[in-house]
Amino acid sequence: MSQAPIRVGILGCGTVGSALVKLIRDETAAVKDRTGVDLTVTRVAVRNLSTDRGIDFEPGVLTRDPRALVEDPEVDVVVETMGGIEPARQLILAALEAGKPVVTANKELVANCGAELFEAAGRNSVDIQFEAAVGGGIPLIRVLRESLVGERIITMMGIVNGTTNYILTKMTEDGAAYAEVLADAQQLGYAEADPTADVEGHDAGAKAAIMATIAFGSSVVPGDVHQEGISRISSEDIEAARRLDHVIKLLAIVEQADGKVSARVHPAIVPLTHPLASVRDSFNAVFVRGEAVDDLMLYGRGAGGAPTASAMFGDLIEAAANLQRGTHIELGHLEAADVTPIDETSSAFYVPLDVVDEPGVLAAVATIFGRNGVSIGSMEQQGQGDNARILLITHVAREADMQATIAELKDLDAVLRVGNLIRVIGS
Amino acid sequence: MSQAPIRVGILGCGTVGSALVKLIRDETAAVKDRTGVDLTVTRVAVRNLSTDRGIDFEPGVLTRDPRALVEDPEVDVVVETMGGIEPARQLILAALEAGKPVVTANKELVANCGAELFEAAGRNSVDIQFEAAVGGGIPLIRVLRESLVGERIITMMGIVNGTTNYILTKMTEDGAAYAEVLADAQQLGYAEADPTADVEGHDAGAKAAIMATIAFGSSVVPGDVHQEGISRISSEDIEAARRLDHVIKLLAIVEQADGKVSARVHPAIVPLTHPLASVRDSFNAVFVRGEAVDDLMLYGRGAGGAPTASAMFGDLIEAAANLQRGTHIELGHLEAADVTPIDETSSAFYVPLDVVDEPGVLAAVATIFGRNGVSIGSMEQQGQGDNARILLITHVAREADMQATIAELKDLDAVLRVGNLIRVIGS
Numbered sequence: 001m002s003q004a005p006i007r008v009g010i011l012g013c014g015t016v017g018s019a020l021v022k023l024i025r026d027e028t029a030a031v032k033d034r035t036g037v038d039l040t041v042t043r044v045a046v047r048n049l050s051t052d053r054g055i056d057f058e059p060g061v062l063t064r065d066p067r068a069l070v071e072d073p074e075v076d077v078v079v080e081t082m083g084g085i086e087p088a089r090q091l092i093l094a095a096l097e098a099g100k101p102v103v104t105a106n107k108e109l110v111a112n113c114g115a116e117l118f119e120a121a122g123r124n125s126v127d128i129q130f131e132a133a134v135g136g137g138i139p140l141i142r143v144l145r146e147s148l149v150g151e152r153i154i155t156m157m158g159i160v161n162g163t164t165n166y167i168l169t170k171m172t173e174d175g176a177a178y179a180e181v182l183a184d185a186q187q188l189g190y191a192e193a194d195p196t197a198d199v200e201g202h203d204a205g206a207k208a209a210i211m212a213t214i215a216f217g218s219s220v221v222p223g224d225v226h227q228e229g230i231s232r233i234s235s236e237d238i239e240a241a242r243r244l245d246h247v248i249k250l251l252a253i254v255e256q257a258d259g260k261v262s263a264r265v266h267p268a269i270v271p272l273t274h275p276l277a278s279v280r281d282s283f284n285a286v287f288v289r290g291e292a293v294d295d296l297m298l299y300g301r302g303a304g305g306a307p308t309a310s311a312m313f314g315d316l317i318e319a320a321a322n323l324q325r326g327t328h329i330e331l332g333h334l335e336a337a338d339v340t341p342i343d344e345t346s347s348a349f350y351v352p353l354d355v356v357d358e359p360g361v362l363a364a365v366a367t368i369f370g371r372n373g374v375s376i377g378s379m380e381q382q383g384q385g386d387n388a389r390i391l392l393i394t395h396v397a398r399e400a401d402m403q404a405t406i407a408e409l410k411d412l413d414a415v416l417r418v419g420n421l422i423r424v425i426g427s
Numbered sequence: 428m429s430q431a432p433i434r435v436g437i438l439g440c441g442t443v444g445s446a447l448v449k450l451i452r453d454e455t456a457a458v459k460d461r462t463g464v465d466l467t468v469t470r471v472a473v474r475n476l477s478t479d480r481g482i483d484f485e486p487g488v489l490t491r492d493p494r495a496l497v498e499d500p501e502v503d504v505v506v507e508t509m510g511g512i513e514p515a516r517q518l519i520l521a522a523l524e525a526g527k528p529v530v531t532a533n534k535e536l537v538a539n540c541g542a543e544l545f546e547a548a549g550r551n552s553v554d555i556q557f558e559a560a561v562g563g564g565i566p567l568i569r570v571l572r573e574s575l576v577g578e579r580i581i582t583m584m585g586i587v588n589g590t591t592n593y594i595l596t597k598m599t600e601d602g603a604a605y606a607e608v609l610a611d612a613q614q615l616g617y618a619e620a621d622p623t624a625d626v627e628g629h630d631a632g633a634k635a636a637i638m639a640t641i642a643f644g645s646s647v648v649p650g651d652v653h654q655e656g657i658s659r660i661s662s663e664d665i666e667a668a669r670r671l672d673h674v675i676k677l678l679a680i681v682e683q684a685d686g687k688v689s690a691r692v693h694p695a696i697v698p699l700t701h702p703l704a705s706v707r708d709s710f711n712a713v714f715v716r717g718e719a720v721d722d723l724m725l726y727g728r729g730a731g732g733a734p735t736a737s738a739m740f741g742d743l744i745e746a747a748a749n750l751q752r753g754t755h756i757e758l759g760h761l762e763a764a765d766v767t768p769i770d771e772t773s774s775a776f777y778v779p780l781d782v783v784d785e786p787g788v789l790a791a792v793a794t795i796f797g798r799n800g801v802s803i804g805s806m807e808q809q810g811q812g813d814n815a816r817i818l819l820i821t822h823v824a825r826e827a828d829m830q831a832t833i834a835e836l837k838d839l840d841a842v843l844r845v846g847n848l849i850r851v852i853g854s
Contacts, residue, residue, distance in 0.1 A: 296565065
């Protein structure tokens with residue numbers, strides 16, 4: 001099965017792009033041996049031709065014109081590592097229209113424009129592959145698209161943002177405060193100077209949209225995803241979870257029931273016995289519960305040049321093999337999902353209340369919960385006098401009922417402060 | 428893309444076979460919608476036609492003749508759920524020679540005869556799929572074959588036997604003795620009446636052979652795998668590990684270095700911070716370390732009718748799709764692996780010694796280690812007088828050197844007993 005090499009054009013050559021170029025160079029012989037697919041990098045589009053990337057390119061490989069790369073007859077497959085929506089979107093659409101398979105790690109683009117890209121790929125009978133867009137080196141998309149294509153997925157819960165998991169791990173294991181850990185993480189390069197996209201859950205929200213789209217086969221975009229971050233999580237919250245043998249994690253949760261999809265990102269209290277609880281530092285993991293397969297978890301490096309390039313390399317080999325065989329992956333036409341608003345979803349909740357330490361307070365609080373149809377699982381008073389607190393954990397309740405309960409609690413004179421409401425995951 | 432349904436013949440209809448028939452019935456419409464693959468079960472070969480399987484088969488579907496099923500022109504794809512080497516091997520070879528893709532969960536067969544089966548599949552340009560042969564519902568084989576096909580895998584460590592993981596979990600969490608937990612597990616149906624294949628590591632050994640074969644692209648058979656089980660693990664060993672913030676797990680370990688492969692199954696002391704440490708009860712998990720992807724772990728149900736059927740269903744859909752598109756997976760020709768004997772592998776070791784409590788013993792023990800080139804990482808004396816023990820953990824040492832050390836220690840008068848040597852995994 002000796003065939004002409006598949007010629008690869010790469011858009012962008014930063015950390016991920018250059019890691020991918022090196023992987024292709026080092027592993028092409030072994031890959032050809034195993035799969036019959038022979039890859040060669042013929043074009044790389046960059047902003048600056050003179051940047052030192054630690055790679056010797058043949059003359060003519062580097063170009064500053066990404067559009068010309070996409071249209072170049074010497075490029076069979078296009079890899080996009082630029083990031084951002086434009087011009088990546090237009091370049092990818094042009095590649096697909098030219099009958100060239102595309103590999104991308106661009107979560108923002110896939111989350112916002114997935115349906116359009118999949119449609120263009122289908123129309124032109126070529127692959128669009130995007131394994132690295134969620135969970136970096138973790139093979140989530142392939143597992144969902146192939147291994148679990150016949151599985152009825154009930155829920156998926158993911159730790160899909162390494163920065164926030166690193167911060168929460170340090171807060172948990174070192175007892176440090178949020179602001180302090182964030183500052184350290186920024187200094188170490190684990191968090192951006194402007195950490196908003198990570199700590200407010202927007203990065204995880206884009207990934208949740210992709211997870212829901214692929215798992216449930218209908219289009220979910222970031223605007224459909226309820227997003228709460230970790231900036232309000234205090235050392236007190238972490239300590240309260242610890243006393244209950246739980247940890248706090250930022251989770252991306254997607255669910256499907258009765259043809260409706262829900263997708264949300266928020267901190268959650270997770271029991272230590274749950275496999276997600278042991279995912280530490282900047283590692284990512286996605287937990288899947290399916291009707292037949294039961295519980296499954298995929299764990300690994302959610303970011304970083306080499307792990308991301310590893311996922312893209314797997315995609316590239318499959319895209320090239322499909323091109324050679326004249327086949328492609330069917331993603332189908334995606335209708336917009338019927339999305340359940342957050343108010344109609346259900347969770348158990350942890351509710352800390354600073355209260356006046358006087359007889360009848362517990363009864364008054366419990367009455368408000370009962371009136372709103374929120375049933376209390378456990379209730380504990382801590383401290384006395386000025387430091388009196390009530391810590392409650394509810395049974396599974398509707399979000400809207402819980403919010404109505406909180407509103408009434410805030411009006412109660414004996415309640416001095418309603419602390420952070422945090423959702424609780426069962427085991 | 429409306430095509431004629433792909434006609435499925437199933438060999439065997441026990442727990443897994445009947446779970447698969449139900450999955451195909453319940454999910455075919457959704458799968459057709461997503462992938463264009465339409466499946467219908469036309470033949471099922473069973474030993475006993477009158478067994479109640481909770482399924483209404485159309486007349487003519489059930490047969491007692493597996494050979495006729497394989498040769499039936501109304502069967503396009505063959506699924507094997509019989510287990511054992513013969514007659515499964517001959518039936519599968521006949522199906523492949525007839526140009527029919529095969530899906531199997533038969534670990535014994537794939538471990539012992541994989542190279543022969545893959546060769547036959549390749550020669551006839553059809554798929555042989557065997558995801559469920561290792562790790563039940565965990566998508567390990569697809570991830571290795573596709574996502575990681577370009578990855579240089581350094582090591583894989585798996586908890587791939589649910590029975591032994593259940594026993595070790597109960598010993599760890601309840602402080603129970605091995606014999607007691609085994610008896611309970613047998614009563615609950617988690618362990619066989621004859622538990623040898625599980626507790627002595629033979630089941631895990633077959634899975635290790637398959638893992639090594641797929642990860643490293645050369646044929647490794649169960650006879651190449653060093654196999655030690657858990658029957659010698661005592662509550663004392665578990666407690667010693669716990670004091671070190673470690674747990675004991677039965678691991679299947681495959682490694683590759685300098686073109687040589689090593690594959691072994693043995694109990695190992697694993698630090699609590701390692702992701703494998705939190706794999707509890709009968710769950711399975713496989714930890715992969717690759718050069719680019721770094722650390723990856725896949726976790727899930729290693730056995731059970733529905734999870735195993737889920738994995739086979741994913742295989743069946745891919746095999747059917749490939750048949751429709753006229754393509755197939757390339758497994759290539761496998762040469763026998765160059766296998767490193769256990770004596771030449773290296774590990775850190777935990778060594779407990781019952782000793783005579785007198786001056787100079789530590790020095791005498793340490794001298795023997797040093798003379799054999801085994802360097803000591805930590806050394807602690809516990810107890811006094813008749814209960815004096817020395818607990819040592821070595822640095823990474825060659826197995827042969829460690830065994831020579833043990834032989835010399837046994838000859839030392841001051842050493843009353845050499846306890847269980849257990850290998851120690853780093854974090």
